[in-house]
Amino acid sequence: MLYLLVQVNESIKRIVPEHVVSIEFTNNQFSDLFGAVTSGEYGDREVEVFIRREKSESWKKVDNGLKGNLEMLEVLKYSQVKFCLIEKTHLDTPQITNTLNAFDILMNNSYQTLLPQHCTEYNDCNKLYNEIIDLFRNQNVGWTGGVHDTIGKAFVNRIMNAIWYIDPHLSTLHARSCNLPVFFTQLKTYQDGETYNKFYHTSHHKKNPLSQQKLVYLSSSLELSVSQPWANNDVWNQVIPATLSLIEILKKYAGYLTITTTNMNILHHSDGSARNPENDCTMYRIIACKNENLNDIYSQLNYVLLEKQMYEYIDIKQYLPIDIMKRYRFIKELQLTFPIGVYRYHQGNYLGTINYVWRVPENEDELNETLKARMLARIHKELPQYFTRQMRKNVLNKYSYIRKVTPAVLRMLHFDLTGNAAVTSDVISRDIEERLRLILTLADPNIIFDLRTNNGFKGTKFNEFWNETDAYFNEQNLLAVDERRHGTILYMPLALSVRDLREIVTERLKIIYSDPLPFTIHIPSDEWIRLQFCPTNATTTRSMHHTGQFNVKFKVQGRLLRKSSDDAHYCAALFRYLREFCIHYKQWTCLISADDKHKVPIGEDVAVSTGVRNRRSMVAQNSTLAAADHDFTKLSITPSVTFFISIPNEISGSFYDGQVFVSYKDATFEP
Known part of the structure; x- marks a missing residue:
């Protein structure tokens, strides 16, 4: 099987464009290939055959022509074939004595009306371009003097750009009485009930509305074309008026956008609301009708209002039909078996109108202006306000x-x-x-849920490392609460880099699992370890990358910083011995942590200094900031916190689990 690139030319004109053809090379000649490509249309013509291997080479003529075997292509590894039709020469026709000279030929060609050539249809925009040319050809219009490829092509492109731009917005233009000229509705795609710019509706890009600047640009470009001398020719009597109508449509909607934009800018920069009850409300009275004349659609509203007091209004939104025209007739023909008052507030835009109704006395002498004013005040209070x-x-x-x-x-x-x-x-x-x-x-x-817990890798690849890190924190007592006892996040009591932490935990894993570590145990990078802690500032953008696996901030608080002491090792060892003692005798031990908080003074309404957290305070210029000393309050209550610690099974467990109890003591009788 051969796969060939085949083309058919006549003189310099390409009749059949280059395309791929498959054919068996055994028992087949070039005549079979030519007949398959041209469908036997040029069977009576003389044909020359040329072949080559690739486009960079020159064509090589086949001596036998169509009688040559295709096997030579397989042997020579040639894959491109060109058939050239030889022009017919009529020898039996007597020679015309009065032949045209070159000048006459040029003059005759200059009077022929021509149109731009079709372009290759890669998309719907090219399709629109070709259909405009077809529409012009059906109208027997064109350009003379060889300007069809310059002036003519520019005119077709400008019409194409205008129609392509407004194609997705034809319904919007129709709503403003800007309809596409009838002449352009004869385009083939519009006749088939389809549109050109389908990408506007099917793509996921932002749907940009019509732009005033773009519409002005398109209309101006079309005006440049229709103002040229060729547009005054009678053959364009159908096209030019339609183009002028298209220009008028573009200008009309561009003017509408300009006015709308100006009004909206004025409204946006206004210090007052666009709508208010002073200018956008109407109120009127509707007389009663007879019971037998009451329309059925008002029965429910009539019954509800009959149960209400005079000047007790209701919103009739729930009684209105869904259909717009029925809703309009419902309000216009509203009439009940008793007199009613109607208040209508026009919100503007698509929000519609708010309608309130209420009962009024039948006799004008019984009208109560005070109740009416109070009712209007309540209505105005309920009306929505729209600020600029x-x-x-x-x-x-x-x-x-x-x-x-x-x-x-x-x-x-x-x-x-x-x-x-x-x-x-x-x-x-x-x-x-x-x-x-x-x-x-x-x-x-x-x-509120912290979505940072969903960050990062959710597998079990580093579980051994994380478990050993948690055990290291608990064993070495490396976690401390907030210095002000605020929040549940713990802190590091000593300065420790992420790299040092990684090396320490790695060495602990080597002691447990031997060195080198098994292939099932993986060590994360320094950056991935850092992201497992809580962010130091939860409001920054970088905090979104933290996972918060460890409820610890990897930083040292200023209150926890201490100078070196000779007793530091003794205190740390003593606390470790205490924890190991509790673990060893767990069944007989109860570990309790208790602390009394600051006293809460009670009694006289006198300012008492707390003695802690002293900060600057704002005081009037001629006043003195004075407070009684905190030691001289007569009565006070002392909050006491007791923490019953759940003792773990090993030293690497956490000593921060358990139950917390808060009690209050009288400072006088329970010191």
Whole structure:
């Protein structure tokens, strides 16, 4: 089987483009290959055959022509074949005496109307280009003088760019009465009920709306073409008016976008709301109808209002139909068996209208303006408020100088304090605000989950190393609580690098499992060990990479730093002996850790100094900061914390597990 690149040419014109053909080389000639490629269309023509190995080589003519065997391609390892048709010469036709000269040929060609050539269709944009040319050919239009490849091609490209850009937004333009000209709806794809720019809808890229700058650019480029002299020719009577209509559509919607953008910028920078009850509400009275004339769709509303007191309003949103036109008729034809008042507030945009109704007395003499005013005050209090961006900026800028307050929290404070019902345009910010609102509503700190526990490698590859590290911390008593007893995260009481920790744990593993270590025990890198600890600052971006496998911050607190002492080894050994004693006699031992906290003074309402954590305080200019000494309070309560430690089975176990009990003692009778 041969796989060949075959093409068919006539003079300098390529009739059949180069493509791959498969054919058996045994018992086949070049005539069989030529017939398969051309489907027998040129069987009566004389053909020359040329072959070559690759494109860098020159063509080599086959002497036997179509009678040559294909086996030569297999022997010579040639894979490219070109068939050239020889032009027919009519010898029997008498020679015309009056032949045209070159000048006459050029003049005749200059009067022929030509169109740009089709391009290769790699995508739908090329397809649109070719269909525009086909549409022009059906209208028998074209360019003379050989400008079809310059001016003509530029005109077709400009129409293609305009239609391609507005193709995904035809429904948007139709909503503003900007319809595509009928002439361009005759394009083949539109006739088939399809669109060109399918990538806009199927891709995962951002869907950009129509741009005013882009529309102006496209309309200006089309104006450059239609203002040229060739556009005044009568053959373009169908195309040019349609192009002018397309230009008008682009300009009309660009003008609409300009006006809308200007109005929105004015609104965004305004210090007042776009909608308020002063300008956007209507209130009117509807007289009663007879019981037999009551429409069935108002029966439920009529019954509910009949049970209400005078001037007790309700929102009729739940009684409105879902269909827009039915909803419109429901409000327009509203009439009950008793007089009612209607209050309508137009929120604008897509939010619709808020409708309140209430019962009113039948006689005008019984109208109570006081109750009516109170009712309107309650209605105005319930109406949603939509603040502009400038109003929100004014509030956020005022409190943005407070440290450790994120923009999301500031926006939540703004919404809660002002009652602003506007929704944040950014999707991510909107999700954050919804979660903050849920957290603040539930007031449950356990709803927050640290997702850093999901970080990193979840296999068991380094389990032996982590277990031995945990045992090393417990055995050497290398963990300390917070210096202020805040939080549950422990700290390192001494300076220790990650590299030293890695070497220490590795040596301990070698003692247990022999040296060298078995292939089943793996040692992590220094960076991976560091990421197993809690981050020193949980609010930084780098903290997202920590896993928090060890509830320890790899840093030393300033309060735990001490100078070297001769008794340091004695104290550490004494505490170790104490723990080993408890482990050895575990069944007869109860290890308790107890501590009395600072006294809580009670009694007279007199400021008493605590004597600890002295900091600067703010005092008025002519005042004196004075407080009674903490030793002279008459009565006080002492909180006492007792920790019953669960004794582990070995020294490497944790001595921080157990039960904690808090009690209170009278400082006078229980010192």
